[in-house]
Structure formats: C-alpha cells, structure tokens
Amino acid sequence: MNGQNWVISGARTAEGTPGDWYISDGHFVEEPASGGTRIDADGLMILPGLVDLHTHLREPGREDAETVRSGTLAAARGGFTCVHAMANTDPVTDTAEKAETIHDLGLRDGSAQVVVVGAITKNLEGRELAEMGLMASSRAGVRVFSDDGHCVMDALLMRRALEWVRPFGGLIAQHAQDSHLAGSGACAHESEISGRLGLGGWPAAAESVIVARDVQLAKLTGSKVHVYHVSTAESVEIIRWAKKQGIPVTAEATPHHLYLGTREIEGYDTTFKVNPPLRTDEHIEALRDGLADGTIDTVGTDHAPHAVQDKDHAFIDAKPGMLGLEQALAVVMEVMVAGGRMSWADLADRMSYAPARLGRVPGQGQPIRVGSAANFVLVDPTARAVVDRNRSASLSRNNPYHGRDLPDPVVATIWGGRLTYRR
Numbered sequence: 001m002n003g004q005n006w007v008i009s010g011a012r013t014a015e016g017t018p019g020d021w022y023i024s025d026g027h028f029v030e031e032p033a034s035g036g037t038r039i040d041a042d043g044l045m046i047l048p049g050l051v052d053l054h055t056h057l058r059e060p061g062r063e064d065a066e067t068v069r070s071g072t073l074a075a076a077r078g079g080f081t082c083v084h085a086m087a088n089t090d091p092v093t094d095t096a097e098k099a100e101t102i103h104d105l106g107l108r109d110g111s112a113q114v115v116v117v118g119a120i121t122k123n124l125e126g127r128e129l130a131e132m133g134l135m136a137s138s139r140a141g142v143r144v145f146s147d148d149g150h151c152v153m154d155a156l157l158m159r160r161a162l163e164w165v166r167p168f169g170g171l172i173a174q175h176a177q178d179s180h181l182a183g184s185g186a187c188a189h190e191s192e193i194s195g196r197l198g199l200g201g202w203p204a205a206a207e208s209v210i211v212a213r214d215v216q217l218a219k220l221t222g223s224k225v226h227v228y229h230v231s232t233a234e235s236v237e238i239i240r241w242a243k244k245q246g247i248p249v250t251a252e253a254t255p256h257h258l259y260l261g262t263r264e265i266e267g268y269d270t271t272f273k274v275n276p277p278l279r280t281d282e283h284i285e286a287l288r289d290g291l292a293d294g295t296i297d298t299v300g301t302d303h304a305p306h307a308v309q310d311k312d313h314a315f316i317d318a319k320p321g322m323l324g325l326e327q328a329l330a331v332v333m334e335v336m337v338a339g340g341r342m343s344w345a346d347l348a349d350r351m352s353y354a355p356a357r358l359g360r361v362p363g364q365g366q367p368i369r370v371g372s373a374a375n376f377v378l379v380d381p382t383a384r385a386v387v388d389r390n391r392s393a394s395l396s397r398n399n400p401y402h403g404r405d406l407p408d409p410v411v412a413t414i415w416g417g418r419l420t421y422r423r
Contacts, residue, residue: 003023003026003374003414003415003416003417003418003419004036004037004417004418004419005022005023005024005032005033005034005035005036005037005417006021006022006023006036006037006038006039006374006414006417007020007021007022007023007032007036007037007038007039008020008021008022008023008039008041008046008378009021009038009039009040009041009042010040010041010042010043010044011041011042011044011045011046011378012044012045012046013045013046013047013367013368014045014047014048014343014344014345014347014348014368015344015345016344020032021046021368022036023036023374023414023417024036024417025417026373026374026416026417026418027371027372027373027374027417028368028369028370028371028372028373028374029370030370039378039412041378041411043380043382044378044379044380044381044411045344045378045379045380045381046368046376046377046378046379047079047344047347047348047352047368047376047377047378047379048348048352048353048364048365048366048367048368048372048375048376048377049079049080049081049082049112049352049364049365049375049376049377049413049414049415050078050079050080050081050082050328050329050351050352050377051080051081051082051083051351051352051355051356051359051361051364051365052075052080052082052083052084052300052301052303052325052328052355053084053144053173053226053252053298053300053355053358053359054084054086054148054173054228054229054252054254054300054301054302054303055071055075055083055084055085055086055301055303055325056071056085056086056088056302056303056304056305056321057071057072057083057085057086057089057102057114058071058089058305059071059089059102059105060089060090060091060101061089061090061091062089062090062307064307064395065305065306065307065310065395065396066305066394066395066396067109067395068085068102068105068106068108068109068110068114069109069110069111070393070394070395071083071303071305071325071394072106072109072110072111072112072114073111073393073420073421074303074323074325074326074392074393074394075111075112075303075325076111076112076393076413076415076420076421077325077326077392077393077410077413077421078301078325078326078327078328078329078410079329079377079379079409079410079413080112080325080328080377080413081112081113081364081375081376081377081413081414081415081416081420082112082113082114082115082356082359082361082364082365082375082415083112083113083114083115083303083325084115084116084117084144084359085102085106085114085115085116085117086117086146086148086149087117087118087119087124087145087146087147087148088119088124088147088148088149088150089102092119092122092123092124093116093117093118093119093135094118094119094121094122094123094124094130094131094135095130095131095134095135096131096134096135096137096138096140097138099116099118099135099138099140099142100138100139100140102114102116102140103116103138103139103140103141111415111420111421112415112420113361113364113415113416115143115144115359115361116135116140116142117142117144117145117146117148117173118130118131118132118135118136118140118142118144118145118146119145119146119147120132120145120146120147120152120161120172121147121152121157121161124147124149124150125150126147126150126151126152126153126154126157127154127157129157129160129161129164130145132145132161132164132165132170133164133168136165136168136170142170143168143169143170143171143359143360144170144171144173144226144358144359145161145165145170145171145172145173146172146173146174146175146228147175148173148175148228149175149275150175151174151175151176151177151178151179151210152174153178153179155213155217158172158174158213158214158217159217159220159221162217162218162221162223162224162225163221163223165223166221166222166223169360171224171225171226171358171359171360172223172224172225172226173225173226173227173228174210174211174214174225174226174227174228175228175229176207176208176210176211176214176227176228176230176235177202177206177207177210177275177276178205178206178207178209178210181203181205181206181209182201182202182203182206182207183200185200185316186200186201186202186206186277187199187200187202187273187275187277187315187316187320188200188201188202188262188265188277188315189201189202189204189262189277189278189279189280189283190202190203190204191262191280193262193263193265193266194262197265197266197268197315199265199315199316200316202275202276202277204231204232204233204234204235204279204283205234207230207231207232207234207235207276208232208234208235208238211227211230211234211235211238211239212238214227214249215238215239215242215247215249218242218247218248218249219242219245219247222248223248224248224249224250225248225249225250226249226250226251226252226358227239227249227250227251227252228252228300228302229252229253229254229257229276229300229302230251230252230253230257230287230290230296231253231254231257231276231277231279231283231287232276232279232283232286233282233283233285233286233287235251236251236286236287236289236290236295236296237286239251239290239295239296240290240295243295250297250298250354250358251290251295251296251297251298252296252297252298252299252300253287253290253291253296253298253299253300254299254300254301254302254324255299255301255324255327255328255331255332256274256278256302256322256324256331256400257276257278257279257283257284257287258284258287258288258291258299258331258332258335258336259284259331259334259335260272260278260400261278261279261280261281261284262277262278262279262280264278264400265277265278265315268314268315270311270312270313270315270318270398271311271322271398271399271400271402272322272400273311273315273318273319273320273321274302274304274320274321274322275320275321288335288336288339288341289341291336291341291342291350292336292341292342292346296350297350297354297355297358298350298351298354298355298358299328299332299350299351300355301324301325301328302321302322302324303322303323303324303325303394304320304321304322304323304324304398305321305323305394305395305396305398306319306321306396306398307395307396308396308397311398321398322398322399322400323389323392323394323396323397323398323399323400325394326392326393326394326399327387327399327401327406328351329351329377329379329407329409329410330401330406330407330408330409331401331406332347332350332351333347333381333407333409334406334407338407352364352365353365363375363416373416374414374416374417375414375415375416376413376414377410377412377413377414378410378411378412378413378414379409379410379411380408380409380411381407381409383407383408383409383411384405384406384407384408385405385406385408386403386404386405386406387399387401387402387403387404387405387406388402388403389402410423411423
C-alpha cells in the first residue's frame with residue numbers, strides 16, 4: 001500500500017530524537033518528495049504504529065456489535081496500524097477458507113492492517129485440532145492461533161498444537177482458565193466482594209494452574225506459548241520463573257487489568273464484566289511490575305465489543321468483555337509512563353515492537369528511521385479529555401473508561417503512508 005508524501009516537522013521519537021521526517025511511497029526517506037503534505041509536529045512525539053495481538057472484530061456473525069470497518073476505525077483512533085482479528089467469529093475461523101475471508105475483509109475495509117488469528121481447535125470445542133497448517137499456508141498466512149474465550153483444557157491436545165506449529169514458527173496463544181475451577185458461572189474475582197454480591201467466584205488459581213502447565217509444555221516441546229490477558233500475581237511469578245529458565249513463553253496484559261479493579265463491579269454494572277475478571281490491588285500491582293520489568297511482553301487490548309442487548313442482563317448472564325482500542329495508549333501512558341514505571345521507549349516496545357515480532361508481521365513495529373515502513377502515530381503527551389463512549393468509532397458502547405479523565409494522545413495515525421485518523 002503506497003500512501004501520499006508527507007513532511008512531519010519537529011516530532012521527537014520515543015528515544016527522544018527530534019527532527020523532521022519525510023515519507024514517500026509508504027516509507028521513511030532521506031529527502032522530502034515534491035508536493036508532500038506538511039504536519040507541524042512541534043511538541044509532538046512520533047511513535048511506531050501500535051500493534052494489537054488481541055482484537056475481536058466480530059465480523060462475520062455479529063456485525064451489530066462490530067465490523068472490520070468500524071473496529072479498524074477505532075484502532076486508527078487509538079494509534080494502531082495493525083490488529084490481530086480473533087478466531088471466535090461466527091463461523092469460527094478454523095479453516096484456510098475462513099481465514100482468507102477475514103484477510104480479504106481487512107484488505108477491503110481496513111483502516112489498519114488486519115492479521116488473522118486462527119483457531120487451535122475445530123469450532124473452539126477443544127476436541128480436535130483445526131487446520132493450522134493449511135491456514136498458515138493460505139493467503140492469510142496465519143501465524144498466531146488461539147481458542148480465546150475458551151481454554152485448551154486437554155494437555156495432550158495442547159502439546160500436539162505446540163508441536164504442530166513449531167516447524168513454521170507459529171505461536172499458540174492461550175486463554176488460561178481451568179474450567180473446573182472457574183466454570184460458566186464464574187463471573188467475578190473470588191474475594192469478599194464476589195461473596196457479598198452473590199456472584200460466582202473466579203479464583204486466581206484457575207488461571208495460574210493453566211499457565212504453570214503450559215510453561216511445562218513449552219519446555220517439553222520447545223515451542224512458543226503466549227499467555228493472553230494475564231491477570232494474577234501468581235501467573236506473573238510463574239512466567240518470570242519460566243523466562244529465567246529459558247523456556248519460550250511470552251505474555252500479555254490488558255489495559256483494563258492494569259487500570260481497573262474488582263471494586264468496579266459493586267454496582268453490578270455489566271460494563272465491568274470481563275473474562276478473566278477485574279482483580280484486586282495486589283494483582284494489579286504485580287501486573288504493572290511485570291510489564292515494567294519485561295516479564296509481560298505486550299499490552300493487548302482484548303477489544304471485545306458487545307451490542308446493548310448482550311450487556312443488558314443480570315451480571316451473571318451478561319456477555320463478558322470491554323472496548324479497548326481507543327483508550328489503550330491513554331491507559332498505559334497514565335498508569336505506566338506518567339507513574340514513572342516505564343519510559344516512552346518501553347511503551348513503544350510493549351505496544352509495537354514486541355507484538356509485531358511475536359505476530360511476525362513484516363513492516364509493523366519498526367523504528368522511526370529511513371527505510372522503515374511509514375506506520376506511525378503522532379502523539380501529544382500533554383493532552384487530556386474526559387472519555388465519552390458516544391464518540392467512539394466502535395459500533396458498541398461497552399466502554400469502561402466512560403466519564404474518566406485520561407490522556408487524549410492521538411493526533412494522527414498513518415498506516416503505510418495513508419492517513420487513517422486525524423484529530
């Protein structure tokens with residue numbers, strides 16, 4: 001994709017380097033091309049385009065909640081130039097043909113690059129492996145596989161999945177939830193609050209026991225495992241230990257688990273129902289420490305739009321999930337950068353370089369320099385605003401940050417030299 005020519009004047013990089021930046025034919029170049037559009041970026045930062053390994057776009061099947069078009073518009077507003085579309089669509093993305101359908105929708109409707117995530121098991125049922133090899137060799141070029149929303153409970157099947165993808169460098173991404181410890185009725189962090197509210201408890205151990213098992217399977221097979229939406233202190237410690245042993249495990253934290261706690265559910269507001277659930281302060285602090293020291297590799301939004309009718313139920317019956325794309329950068333800035341836990345270079349790593357590397361996406365997650373693809377976001381590090389869910393590009397309104405004063409950083413997003421969002 002070749003976009004227009006640009007001159008970005010005065011922006012500084014995450015590493016603090018100021019300068020003028022020239023874009024032509026979709027890449028950063030040494031000299032300005034004739035007729036380039038100029039953006040005065042004095043006081044702004046130029047960061048590599050954000051990459052999300054964990055986005056629910058809902059198309060096909062639930063176009064009332066989100067589409068590729070609306071979801072990638074929300075992504076562009078949030079500074080993302082690449083999103084990974086999860087497999088739990090209707091039908092499930094578990095064959096090469098279905099993967100190519102999503103790939104083609106991204107090419108047609110995307111305001112960000114859409115990378116397809118394939119299912120690990122057929123129909124996400126956890127019984128038989130999906131066509132991972134065929135999805136990998138398809139036009140979609142699938143490299144990440146997940147049954148997200150469902151845990152691969154069968155240890156032997158998980159072992160086989162890890163062995164199957166190793167020859168082509170695939171990545172198995174696990175939704176860590178022991179369904180015996182946290183079944184269908186589990187909807188809140190198991191604590192005094194869940195007991196007082198009469199809600200089914202989701203103990204921290206239901207996550208960490210699966211993380212511990214999968215770490216051992218990664219060691220056994222020599223294949224990479226990635227843990228989606230880590231939410232507990234115990235999981236962080238297991239992952240930290242595994243990395244010290246050289247075991248190929250990586251992990252993700254979501255903005256909502258870094259920022260919001262289980263007290264949010266006191267009023268039974270289903271906006272705050274999410275899976276895994278919001279946790280207590282000790283878990284939040286462990287996640288922040290893990291993200292800061294690199295134990296947790298990436299920030300993934302787990303952007304999960306839901307139509308009003310799917311949230312307008314009793315807490316136990318409502319669908320779990322929250323919007324995340326438009327406020328992800330703001331939350332990480334607020335919690336990690338403003339709080340002094342991470343530098344801007346760290347943020348660029350966790351939200352761009354690392355997810356692009358894990359997803360093996362050429363042209364994404366590249367430093368701002370001559371020769372790199374022109375995938376970037378211009379950020380105002382001082383701007384703030386009160387979040388208004390009704391101004392979202394998403395078709396859904398289950399935004400947990402509604403009414404909160406947060407950074408409002410994204411000034412412009414450019415993907416492949418093409419402007420996809422400008423304030």
